Amino acid sequence: MTHPEFAERYRTGAIRVDVDRKAAARFMSARLLLPLVMLPVLGAGTALALTGWLWTGFGIIGLATLAPMLIKRSAPHFVMTQALEDEKFYDDAVAAGLFQITERA
Numbered sequence: 001m002t003h004p005e006f007a008e009r010y011r012t013g014a015i016r017v018d019v020d021r022k023a024a025a026r027f028m029s030a031r032l033l034l035p036l037v038m039l040p041v042l043g044a045g046t047a048l049a050l051t052g053w054l055w056t057g058f059g060i061i062g063l064a065t066l067a068p069m070l071i072k073r074s075a076p077h078f079v080m081t082q083a084l085e086d087e088k089f090y091d092d093a094v095a096a097g098l099f100q101i102t103e104r105a
Helices: 003-013 022-032 035-050 055-071 073-083 086-096
Strands: 015-019 099-104
Touching: 003 015, 003 035, 003 086, 015 073, 022 035, 022 055, 022 073, 035 055, 055 073, 073 086
Parallel strands: none
Antiparallel strands: 015 099
């Protein structure tokens, strides 16, 4: 199914789309390079905590720990929203097998 067909049929309610939660979380983690971003932020928080900026460092460590969890939790909604708006993203999501599309009667 092409992107324009997908978007139109979804908006009219002709299809039901289920997004695999775990696959969407992995897809978004890889696409946003979360591990690559999270490690330096954790390091900066640790450095601040060790140099006397204890609460600031702990706050940054907490942020670096919670942000990826929140991103992964909201990944199915984000994937669906982006797939409806962006054809390249839709093609990537379909190639990754994130969607299960069923026809409505």
